[in-house]
Amino acid sequence: MSSLSTFDLPVNKKPIVIIGAGGIVKDAHLPAYKKADFEVSAIYDLDTEKAKALALKFEIPTVCIDLKELVEFAQQNDCVYDMALPASVILSVLANIPDGSGVLIQKPMGENITQAEAILGLCRKKKLVAGINFQLRHAPYVTHAKKLIDQGAIGELHDIDVRMNVYTPWHLWDFLCQLPRVEILYHSIHYIDMIRYFLGEPKRVFAKTTKHPNMRALASTRSSIIMDYGDLVRANINTNHGHNFGSNHQESYFTFEGTEGAIKITVGVYLDYPKGLPDQFEYISLKDGESWKEVKIEGSWFPDAFIGPMAGLMCKTENPAYTYINSVEDAIHTMDVVEKCYESSENL
Numbered sequence: 205m206s207s208l209s210t211f212d213l214p215v216n217k218k219p220i221v222i223i224g225a226g227g228i229v230k231d232a233h234l235p236a237y238k239k240a241d242f243e244v245s246a247i248y249d250l251d252t253e254k255a256k257a258l259a260l261k262f263e264i265p266t267v268c269i270d271l272k273e274l275v276e277f278a279q280q281n282d283c284v285y286d287m288a289l290p291a292s293v294i295l296s297v298l299a300n301i302p303d304g305s306g307v308l309i310q311k312p313m314g315e316n317i318t319q320a321e322a323i324l325g326l327c328r329k330k331k332l333v334a335g336i337n338f339q340l341r342h343a344p345y346v347t348h349a350k351k352l353i354d355q356g357a358i359g360e361l362h363d364i365d366v367r368m369n370v371y372t373p374w375h376l377w378d379f380l381c382q383l384p385r386v387e388i389l390y391h392s393i394h395y396i397d398m399i400r401y402f403l404g405e406p407k408r409v410f411a412k413t414t415k416h417p418n419m420r421a422l423a424s425t426r427s428s429i430i431m432d433y434g435d436l437v438r439a440n441i442n443t444n445h446g447h448n449f450g451s452n453h454q455e456s457y458f459t460f461e462g463t464e465g466a467i468k469i470t471v472g473v474y475l476d477y478p479k480g481l482p483d484q485f486e487y488i489s490l491k492d493g494e495s496w497k498e499v500k501i502e503g504s505w506f507p508d509a510f511i512g513p514m515a516g517l518m519c520k521t522e523n524p525a526y527t528y529i530n531s532v533e534d535a536i537h538t539m540d541v542v543e544k545c546y547e548s549s550e551n552l
């Protein structure tokens with residue numbers, strides 16, 4: 205079993221206040237913080253009943269009835285903020301957070317590059333220590349792949365392939381029906397961010413994102429993305445969320461190929477959704493022989509990966525010299541790639 209205590213932890217953990225008591229906070233943020241033994245001291249949502257329900261379930265001592273009360277609480281108790289809100293309201297809420305605070309903001313960083321730049325500008329102006337919750341970088345199977353690649357186990361990395369041929373019932377999330385952008389902005393954005401983490405900035409992107417005849421009320425839910433890293437390195441993302449034909453031929457994986465080996469990660473969470481199937485981590489390193497090995501990885505994307513962006517935020521508030529891989533300064537580049545994908549798809 206691979207040991208996955210790979211998160212950098214602060215010397216002194218700070219208490220957390222949460223803004224937004226929706227699905228992702230219930231299913232991932234709070235379970236992750238419980239695992240990491242982070243203290244969640246207060247929660248606020250426009251819908252106070254939702255905040256109260258989560259406070260009860262996760263033993264959060266304080267429910268605030270408005271943002272002003274939460275901010276006062278956070279200042280008195282030296283807390284960091286955890287925002288998990290619709291992208292459209294990030295800017296207006298952020299404007300009310302005191303200068304110099306530590307804030308983790310759920311992805312996406314706004315609904316488009318214009319909003320992302322405004323969020324970055326506000327974070328700079330207010331001198332916030334701010335991050336975007338691109339947590340896939342911290343998924344235990346991704347951190348293990350990064351470790352192997354950094355150790356040279358597969359030689360020179362030259363190929364990353366992301367394949368999702370799954371059924372995601374997007375139509376169940378009503379709010380998505382109003383949005384002009386769905387698949388790349390809300391889903392493939394994670395893969396774009398992960399590929400940037402391994403390969404840096406692409407020279408350019410080519411993309412086509414397509415609607416599905418059975419999900420006509422939604423914007424596109426299938427995408428083919430090529431991130432161009434020149435003549436020797438290939439990075440592709442291929443997603444189809446409309447494969448509603450049982451789990452036999454569903455696919456959900458990342459592959460990393462190097463000059464001396466390869467890694468295949470089966471991402472179980474999207475298979476047979478919402479039940480999910482087990483993850484699998486397999487790799488071959490020609491340096492170790494010629495057979496594939498399976499590594500048992502402790503933890504998964506949900507909820508374990510959600511520890512990393514918050515742990516990093518606390519480290520950054522404690523030590524300004526700490527390299528925070530989820531900083532808004534880094535995240536803006538993922539938003540830029542997303543924007544270029546939509547431009548490419550619309551042939552702009």
Ligand SMILES: NC(=O)c1ccc[n+]([C@@H]2O[C@H](COP(=O)([O-])OP(=O)(O)OC[C@H]3O[C@@H](n4cnc5c(N)ncnc54)[C@H](O)[C@@H]3O)[C@@H](O)[C@H]2O)c1
Pocket residue numbers: 223224225226227228229248249250251254288289290291293297310311312337339390
């Ligand atoms: N893997 C991931 O990173 C991941 C997964 C799912 C969702 N998300 C992101 O998390 C965010 C929230 O998603 P969700 O599924 O929890 O949505 P949700 O609709 O379940 O919850 C959003 C909550 O925000 C509250 N809210 C809205 N405006 C507010 C305001 N101005 N002040 C206080 N509360 C307000 C709503 O009342 C609601 O309870 C979205 O941006 C989504 O993209 C990320």
